[in-house]
Amino acid sequence: MGKRAPSTERMNLLYSNDTQGNYPESWYSATTQHLNAFPSLKGSKKYDICIIGAGYTGLSAALHLSKLGYSVAVLDAHRVGFGASGRNGGQLGTGQRLNQDELIRQLGESNADKMWHLANDAVNTVKEIIRTYKIDCHISPGIATLGFNSKEVRELHQYAEYLQKRYNYKGLELLSHEACNALCHSKKYTGGILDMNAAHLHPLRFVFGLAQAAIKAGAHIFEQSEVLKLVPGNVNKAITKAGEIQSEFIVLGCNGYLGNLEPKVAAKVMPINNFIIATEPLVDRAKSILTKDIAVADTKFVVNYFRLSKDNRLLFGGGENYSYKFPKNITSTVLKPMLEIFPQLSDIKIDYAWGGTLGITRQRMPYFGRITEKILSVSGYSGHGIGTATHAGKLISMAINGQQDGFNTMASIPIKSFPGGARYKSPLLILAMSWYALRDKLGI
Numbered sequence: 042m043g044k045r046a047p048s049t050e051r052m053n054l055l056y057s058n059d060t061q062g063n064y065p066e067s068w069y070s071a072t073t074q075h076l077n078a079f080p081s082l083k084g085s086k087k088y089d090i091c092i093i094g095a096g097y098t099g100l101s102a103a104l105h106l107s108k109l110g111y112s113v114a115v116l117d118a119h120r121v122g123f124g125a126s127g128r129n130g131g132q133l134g135t136g137q138r139l140n141q142d143e144l145i146r147q148l149g150e151s152n153a154d155k156m157w158h159l160a161n162d163a164v165n166t167v168k169e170i171i172r173t174y175k176i177d178c179h180i181s182p183g184i185a186t187l188g189f190n191s192k193e194v195r196e197l198h199q200y201a202e203y204l205q206k207r208y209n210y211k212g213l214e215l216l217s218h219e220a221c222n223a224l225c226h227s228k229k230y231t232g233g234i235l236d237m238n239a240a241h242l243h244p245l246r247f248v249f250g251l252a253q254a255a256i257k258a259g260a261h262i263f264e265q266s267e268v269l270k271l272v273p274g275n276v277n278k279a280i281t282k283a284g285e286i287q288s289e290f291i292v293l294g295c296n297g298y299l300g301n302l303e304p305k306v307a308a309k310v311m312p313i314n315n316f317i318i319a320t321e322p323l324v325d326r327a328k329s330i331l332t333k334d335i336a337v338a339d340t341k342f343v344v345n346y347f348r349l350s351k352d353n354r355l356l357f358g359g360g361e362n363y364s365y366k367f368p369k370n371i372t373s374t375v376l377k378p379m380l381e382i383f384p385q386l387s388d389i390k391i392d393y394a395w396g397g398t399l400g401i402t403r404q405r406m407p408y409f410g411r412i413t414e415k416i417l418s419v420s421g422y423s424g425h426g427i428g429t430a431t432h433a434g435k436l437i438s439m440a441i442n443g444q445q446d447g448f449n450t451m452a453s454i455p456i457k458s459f460p461g462g463a464r465y466k467s468p469l470l471i472l473a474m475s476w477y478a479l480r481d482k483l484g485i
């Protein structure tokens with residue numbers, strides 16, 4: 042029998058499903074030219090800003106801060122893009138994670154309207170970074186949201202009309218039952234909306250491109266350098282096993298992998314795991330799944346999301362769990378929802394299966410936090426992080442540089458702590474999420 046990991050490692054999402062410094066065996070990893078390893082931190086060093094986490098949040102902050110002339114160090118426990126940023130569904134969605142009508146109800150018209158415009162900036166920021174730094178990450182326009190019955194489709198259509206009326210947003214096409222079935226060959230869906238301003242991309246290639254852009258702008262990256270402790274003070278310190286960074290500011294971009302490094306954030310941001318499979322290339326059968334190169338997400342609470350890859354595989358995401366460990370068999374976990382949507386693929390081989398950890402909040406909106414005046418943290422994107430996290434990095438850089446507006450608008454969302462505190466928040470979340478997953482199964 043293999044040796045069990047020590048319990049501290051089993052309870053640490055940085056290591057409980059992965060080994061140090063290795064990317065998961067995903068289709069993304071197999072189709073990306075990997076970056077050379079960056080050194081790990083040794084000894085004591087001084088920078089203006091120390092950023093913890095080399096995902097979209099941390100690297101975008103590093104890029105924008107370096108461009109403003111700050112000296113920046115980025116530390117990651119594993120490698121660049123090791124976290125959710127290198128493993129996700131690749132959907133760059135329009136808007137905030139919550140719908141605008143819901144945001145208006147919760148935060149009032151003025152703040153909700155500002156958030157709509159910030160969300161548009163987020164999508165544009167990603168597109169602009171890709172364009173400026175010529176990042177070859179297969180970006181392609183179009184995300185469809187599809188519903189399972191006439192009530193859901195009516196609500197999607199009403200929401201599209203609402204966005205057009207309130208924000209003059211014209212990117213959305215209403216899909217009738219017929220148009221939906223012409224686009225996506227699943228009998229389950231009865232209509233939806235198609236957003237051609239949204240896009241999908243290869244997430245690992247994007248995060249590698251972001252890292253290269255940050256390096257070019259002057260940032261230093263240290264890999265395999267887990268921060269074990271933060272020491273706030275006039276000079277903040279981030280301590281690793283073999284060194285420390287002293288800096289005026291610390292930025293936390295650890296999202297679902299934060300653990301208890303910062304308890305105030307840990308109380309508000311809960312890690313959950315989500316899974317993706319990649320089929321073998323479907324060759325000429327690809328068009329019998331999707332007739333356009335768009336991505337799809339559906340209206341389930343445990344959302345199914347999918348698209349075709351450049352080499353004509355179906356990349357299908359679905360299923361989630363709330364424990365420290367991924368399921369033993371990720372393929373069968375995701376195959377079940379995939380075959381419910383596409384029973385015609387029952388003979389298809391699955392070549393890759395992987396999982397990742399993301400951070401969610403109770404309100405399903407990100408937590409923009411000031412831990413101290415000079416320790417900033419953004420996380421809890423709740424599955425909507427490609428645009429929002431990349432943009433958060435930019436808003437962090439602006440806040441540090443004295444332009445607080447964008448950061449403050451996002452920080453005005455009163456993110457509540459999970460009930461049960463650090464010890465019991467997880468069991469309570471499992472209960473709540475299992476109830477919603479059961480409602481998906483029962484179709485209520």
Ligand SMILES: Cc1cc2nc3c(=O)[nH]c(=O)nc-3n(C[C@H](O)[C@H](O)[C@H](O)COP(=O)(O)OP(=O)(O)OC[C@H]3O[C@@H](n4cnc5c(N)ncnc54)[C@H](O)[C@@H]3O)c2cc1C
Nearest residue numbers: 094096097098118124125126129130131132268397426427
């Ligand atoms: C399976 C899956 C599918 C998803 N699909 C989508 C999608 O289609 N669209 C979308 O918008 N979003 C999606 N998301 C969410 C999105 O990927 C995240 O919101 C986003 O990547 C968060 O970026 P980040 O930089 O904040 O965190 P991450 O990319 O998770 O990076 C955090 C980094 O912090 C490091 N770290 C943590 N603790 C320490 C420490 N103590 N010391 C040093 N380093 C540390 C980790 O090693 C990690 O590299 C998905 C997520 C998953 C898991």
